[in-house]
Amino acid sequence: MIPIIKNRQAIITGVGVVNAISNNFNEFISAMRKGKCGQTLITGLNIEGLRNLTACEAVNFDPAPVYKKRGRLHRKMNRSSELVMSAFDEALTMSGLDPHSVDSEKGAVVFGSTLGGAIAGLHYYRGVLKNKCRPSILQDYSLHAPGYRICIETEFLGPNLVFSSACTSSNQALATALDLIRFGKADVVIAGGYDTLSEVSCSGFSVMRNVSLDLCCPFDVNRQGLVLGEGCAVLIVEASDFSAKRGATALASIKGYGVTSDAFHMTAPDNTALGPAACMQQAISMGGRISDVDFICTHGTGTVHNDKTEAKAIYKVFGDERASQIPCTSIKSMLGHTLGAAGAMNAVASIAGSQSGFIPPTIHFKEPDKQNPLSCSASARNVVPRLALSNSLGFGGANCSVLLELNSSENKK
């Protein structure tokens, strides 16, 4: 049956994050305020033959606390699961939620990932070619394996979904978290996105020639391309009635989303920008007013065509005057393109900004494009965002925007 929409909000009560510039939320706030750049020489992978020798690798991530919490005998996970469990631990602690207080059938897990267990896949395959088959490596290969680990720990019996719609994956996860809650299918959704740097992603983007050989400079007139990143962002999303009962503090709420498709090309964006514009309009009309949007956390990969298309779409939606004034940010300038995790990273970055009273910077930004220039800044701006639009525009023309009402302590006053 088609579900009925219930009168309940999707409240975010906890977040956790790991990426190239931080290992937790507080570090993320501090790193973004300072405009830290996570781009370094790739160390963890065999990069022979790559055009680009740098990426935003989570080099300071230490999975030891993840294992320590679960006991020393806990079996080794792959990097995807380590990143996810680390961010999950932080998000759950921040939310103060006891997952066992949730009706297990009303607990769900929804993630987004582009390449999931790519590291495990190649590792296993190398072994097979050398007649050293290790099937245990494949246990974490499936994209929903990290989510399943969360289900096991929380004893949630609801859906364990994972979206793999390229860069829109985790924005689609957040959109679905809202749906599961407003349709009454879940009281609590653990949502997020993850992707690891892998030989497959590095090689693939390298040969596609959309990777910058220099720094990542989204929306700058001299931008050269994207820089790959890795990480995980997890958000605890609760139904408003459920979170109110336990007196949880709301960091933000998911107010709306839009999902469209360009139906244009397998990799190139449609330069009419109609798809992304429709997507943003859907998100805004579902959960707010266009005049109230005061921050756009852009997709902003740093490629010539993607940024051009996104800026054009922003101008279509907001009109010339507002589009040139609304503070825009691409956090990919700092932590790289985390692929399937990008939407969730944007959401956590927006919450970080609202909690600490600043708009995250677009570092390396110097000179705006002549056409459809956006209001980006290379340094953090002391403005408290209240209603943020977070965009994801993916390979194959998939677009997803999410509208977030941010709940800083100042907003509550």
Add this chain to the structure above:
Amino acid sequence: MALDLSRHIAITGMGVVGVFGTNAKELWQWLDDDQTNFGPSSRYYSPLPCAESVRPDMRRMFRSGQLSRAPLISQFAVAAVHMAMEQAGIDTNKGADVDSIGMVYGTSNGPGVATQKIYDDFIEKGASGVKPRVFQESVFNAPASLCSIHFKIKGPIQVLPAGANSGATVLYQAQMLLARPSIKNVIVLCSDELCEAIQSGLRALRWHIAPAGDLSARPEKGRGGIMSEGAVALVLERADAAIKRGATPLVELAGVSTTNDAFRIARPAEDGRGLALAIKQSLDDANEPAEAVDLILNGSTGTSVDDLLEDAAIEAVYGDAQPHRATSKRHIGVAGGTSVLFDVALAVEVLRRSRVPAPLAKTTNQNKNINTIMCNGIGLNGLYGAVLIRRPVW
């Protein structure tokens, strides 16, 4: 009093591609004639049996050389969507509202051949040896993107890999999409292709049947799964809207659920708790009691643990009054993420023809009226689903 159909979902179009052929009639005939075609792959060397799909003639169907060079997983998908849209009477070249059509795509392994090619190129030639075209074809959403481009679908495109439970997952998501007033039709699509690395990996995990004895033999219960491939596409819409536009509802998608068992990585709960919950939720969704189910199409892939947990789940839900059970997998194999939708396609044909294919009826002793069919889904890492298909009451 008129029946309120605004929440009911009609399936108005269906396209299938598999070992049996490239349409639903051939699927029925295959099962009714008790056919199998298990054997070693003709596309790569492996001692393991499999069931290769008939290849759709893309040049004839679309007059497109480009589509015929796409990965098989995408060819299966495009062909299935084409047939489903044609049956539903939706033509995006003739005025269909492309913004109001969404697509939810599911797969178990995605474009495995392209992924294996990347691995081979990377290992042999290094990073620069990877081909850009192969990389763009390797991502999970590639088949869905190709469909959206080919059929000019501009509504939401969602991609959910969920192992052999993908079919239930995409239907679950489609229900929610149809709740959006702006969405008129949702195309649910699952496709998977055979791939050497994945087949051998599944054997290493002891899921796949061992390469012993006669490779063409039908799998015995509990010995393991046999990999196959193919695609199924279904067009879903609100029942009232379907009737209003003059479409013929094939069946009703009455209830859907997807759950997990929260048990152990790579080891499902043998008490069937995850599947039992999925079945109960699917019945609740359809407002039907367990006794209403006339036939169960088994989700078990053929492994002993799947058989065990499905038996336990069915016992838990239906008790002593268990409906008759049948499996399509002994004839068409386990087509990865397409498995559940193959069973939905079979359910459509069973309800349309008012009988069970003879070999399946033999095992189920099923000859009574069938109005409601439950299709179970069992995926790796504790994923379960249940889909209730009902003869339309309108």
